[in-house]
Amino acid sequence: MRRTLPAATIAVLTALSLAACGSSDSGPVIDQVRASGVLKVGTEGTYTPFSYQGADGQLTGYDVDVARAVGDKLGVSVEFTQSPWDSLFAGLEAGRYDLVANQVTVNDERAERYDMSTPYTVSEGVIVTRADDTSITSLSDLAGKTTAQSATSNWAQVARDAGANVESVEGFVQAITLLKDGRVDATVNDNLAVGEYEKQTGDSGVRVVADTGDTSEQAFAARKDSGLIPDVDRALEELRADGTLAQISEKYFGTDVSSPSSGS
Amino acid sequence: MNDATVQLILDNLWPMLKATVTMTIPLTIISFVLGLVIALLVALARISSIRPLSILARFYISIIRGTPLLVQLFIVFYALPQFGVIIDPFPAAVVAFSLNVGGYAAEVIRSAILSIPKGQWEAAQTIGMGYATTLQRIVLPQAARVAVPPLSNTLISLLKDTSLASTILVTELLRVAQLAAAPTFDFFALYGVAALYYWVICIFLSAVQGRLEARLDRYVAR
Numbered sequence: 001m002r003r004t005l006p007a008a009t010i011a012v013l014t015a016l017s018l019a020a021c022g023s024s025d026s027g028p029v030i031d032q033v034r035a036s037g038v039l040k041v042g043t044e045g046t047y048t049p050f051s052y053q054g055a056d057g058q059l060t061g062y063d064v065d066v067a068r069a070v071g072d073k074l075g076v077s078v079e080f081t082q083s084p085w086d087s088l089f090a091g092l093e094a095g096r097y098d099l100v101a102n103q104v105t106v107n108d109e110r111a112e113r114y115d116m117s118t119p120y121t122v123s124e125g126v127i128v129t130r131a132d133d134t135s136i137t138s139l140s141d142l143a144g145k146t147t148a149q150s151a152t153s154n155w156a157q158v159a160r161d162a163g164a165n166v167e168s169v170e171g172f173v174q175a176i177t178l179l180k181d182g183r184v185d186a187t188v189n190d191n192l193a194v195g196e197y198e199k200q201t202g203d204s205g206v207r208v209v210a211d212t213g214d215t216s217e218q219a220f221a222a223r224k225d226s227g228l229i230p231d232v233d234r235a236l237e238e239l240r241a242d243g244t245l246a247q248i249s250e251k252y253f254g255t256d257v258s259s260p261s262s263g264s
Numbered sequence: 265m266n267d268a269t270v271q272l273i274l275d276n277l278w279p280m281l282k283a284t285v286t287m288t289i290p291l292t293i294i295s296f297v298l299g300l301v302i303a304l305l306v307a308l309a310r311i312s313s314i315r316p317l318s319i320l321a322r323f324y325i326s327i328i329r330g331t332p333l334l335v336q337l338f339i340v341f342y343a344l345p346q347f348g349v350i351i352d353p354f355p356a357a358v359v360a361f362s363l364n365v366g367g368y369a370a371e372v373i374r375s376a377i378l379s380i381p382k383g384q385w386e387a388a389q390t391i392g393m394g395y396a397t398t399l400q401r402i403v404l405p406q407a408a409r410v411a412v413p414p415l416s417n418t419l420i421s422l423l424k425d426t427s428l429a430s431t432i433l434v435t436e437l438l439r440v441a442q443l444a445a446a447p448t449f450d451f452f453a454l455y456g457v458a459a460l461y462y463w464v465i466c467i468f469l470s471a472v473q474g475r476l477e478a479r480l481d482r483y484v485a486r
């Protein structure tokens with residue numbers, strides 16, 4: 001899944017970037033990372049199982065482990081900064097960190113605005129309804145129904161295209177809550193986030209009724225022209241070849257979601 | 265509520281209390297004190313007879329009241345770096361919150377000062393007191409009494425507004441609750457605890473307000 005930047009944030013950022021044309025340039029980021037030996041990564045820390053606080057209070061998760069593995073390949077240590085999703089990209093643009101690792105879905109808007117790495121996660125859209133609701137069994141059944149989505153996410157677009165009325169929510173948990181309370185009829189989200197929710201909560205009040213047939217790919221995002229991405233991509237390629245990516249994926253999802261061919 | 269939820273709450277009572285004591289409360293107090301200093305200066309500028317000064321003060325109050333606090337936080341934290349000014353999260357939050365309190369409290373202090381009858385100023389002048397002395401000895405002590413209830417509101421609002429600091433990477437009370445709740449999806453239990461913590465502090469602040477009002481009322485003839 002993954003929500004795009006809320007409109008308000010974009011508005012602020014646009015205003016700010018207009019106000020600050022010609023920001024200071026001190027060479028490509030990759031040189032700074034090499035020199036300092038530290039790769040700074042921004043992540044939410046509240047998005048299980050991609051980036052969350054483990055039982056020991058330490059940051060962990062699929063994206064966190066992949067970012068660490070990339071750091072190892074580059075021979076630098078990785079330093080995480082935790083930020084709510086709403087301000088994750090604002091922090092990237094302000095240079096608070098150099099890479100965002102938070103299941104960031106690759107789309108045209110983002111590819112235009114940021115340097116995106118090669119994808120390291122593939123997820124599929126699924127439709128979730130209340131367990132006792134039998135009126136929705138496929139994407140086309142969403143026509144005329146109400147779904148809860150993060151307004152700007154790719155899944156909101158999928159739901160809209162299917163003819164659903166989309167209620168805007170902040171995140172997955174709010175969507176599920178609205179669904180359980182009977183305020184909406186369904187939510188469209190990615191199979192990985194839904195799977196983790198079911199695994200963690202054992203919630204039998206909701207169930208996955210259908211695939212949307214859409215897949216999306218997630219990658220790291222860096223500032224435009226940071227020069228970071230070629231090195232990150234090379235590291236990802238090596239991690240894929242030596243099986244590390246598959247291994248990290250198995251650890252968190254019990255299956256390999258790191259490449260299109262092996263998705264569930 | 266099941267056992268796992270109860271355990272989750274118990275496990276996080278201490279980390280959340282720690283965040284309250286090390287982040288939420290210091291952020292509130294430091295910002296409020298700095299904000300009051302700003303507010304007093306702005307209020308005096310606003311009622312001053314020097315035109316440019318009063319226009320500047322009006323402009324400042326207008327900006328602070330006319331823009332959302334969240335935007336102010338973002339500007340201090342995310343925009344200033346583009347001009348080469350990089351402030352760490354906590355000081356950045358203090359800057360934004362102080363400026364915000366300064367704008368709101370300035371109007372409170374201004375109205376409190378204006379509520380003191382003109383005759384008090386004139387009487388002080390008659391016995392040879394200058395502006396500063398009159399303000400310090402005669403007007404502000406009386407104005408303080410008027411200002412306590414609305415300033416307490418400002419303080420209580422500030423306490424709750426500090427939860428916005430999480431958007432600029434300050435790991436305060438609400439953020440700790442979110443971090444702890446995320447792996448289990450059990451958000452509402454920990455949000456409840458966070459609400460309880462904020463509420464308890466507010467009860468304490470209200471009690472302080474009551475004491476302060478009683479104290480400042482001692483010499484008032486009724």
